[in-house]
């Protein structure tokens with residue numbers, strides 16, 4: 001497979017996938033990953049090692065009510081739906097449901113988890129605002145996953161902290177943005193990474209200074225920042 005990781009060698013990343021990730025990956029997740037491989041934008045899918053960390057965290061917090069921003073074909077959505085209980089719910093938000101309908105939905109149905117998914121086709125900010133309009137939603141979400149437009153990560157963070165319960169977890173994907181966040185010379189940054197890079201750098205600074213959360217920057221996949229709401 002192509003090197004989607006940030007480690008010192010492709011071989012080391014492949015070793016981790018082959019030894020620790022793929023043997024434990026659900027057959028439905030593998031099917032979705034394989035089906036996504038030839039779909040336009042395939043590189044955007046959540047990396048399987050980052051997905052495995054999400055599954056671990058969903059279990060640790062006994063996640064039942066969750067929200068996801070950025071679905072694409074649905075790798076992270078499927079692992080969430082598989083991890084939550086039968087009466088759990090994931091509100092899945094994406095500006096377009098085409099990739100989900102083309103690839104993910106039939107696999108969700110086969111996996112028997114479609115009933116746990118509430119897909120909302122919309123930009124995410126107004127959906128979060130709508131959730132917050134209903135004060136009963138405040139502090140009730142166990143888990144959130146953000147894997148969409150980098151420019152809005154901080155806006156998502158402010159709203160998600162209101163929706164999460166104390167002890168709830170939010171995971172932000174792509175926070176190392178292909179390693180570009182640490183490149184001192186802008187001209188060395190590959191063109192596709194340039195536009196979002198400064199947003200990721202700014203977000204990483206803000207989140208590291210946020211006293212409302214406990215956090216860890218984990219170098220799985222393209223960088224996952226794991227945050228726990230403290231109070």
Ligand SMILES: C[S@@+](CC[C@H](N)C(=O)[O-])C[C@H]1O[C@@H](n2cnc3c(N)ncnc32)[C@H](O)[C@@H]1O
Pocket residue numbers: 044045046069070071072073074075076077093094095096099122123124125147148149
């Ligand atoms: C990196 S992909 C998500 C990958 C997905 N988590 C997975 O595991 O395959 C990013 C997605 O975010 C969506 N997106 C971009 N901007 C958005 C916004 N403002 N609100 C909601 N979704 C958005 C895109 O349509 C795209 O499908």
Ligand SMILES: O=c1cc(-c2ccc(O)cc2)oc2c(O)c(O)ccc12
Pocket residue numbers: 004005043044045046047147148149173174178192221222
């Ligand atoms: O172009 C990308 C690439 C990724 C990406 C890179 C490496 C990984 O291990 C995982 C994902 O993610 C993207 C993304 O989340 C996005 O919103 C746009 C583009 C890309």
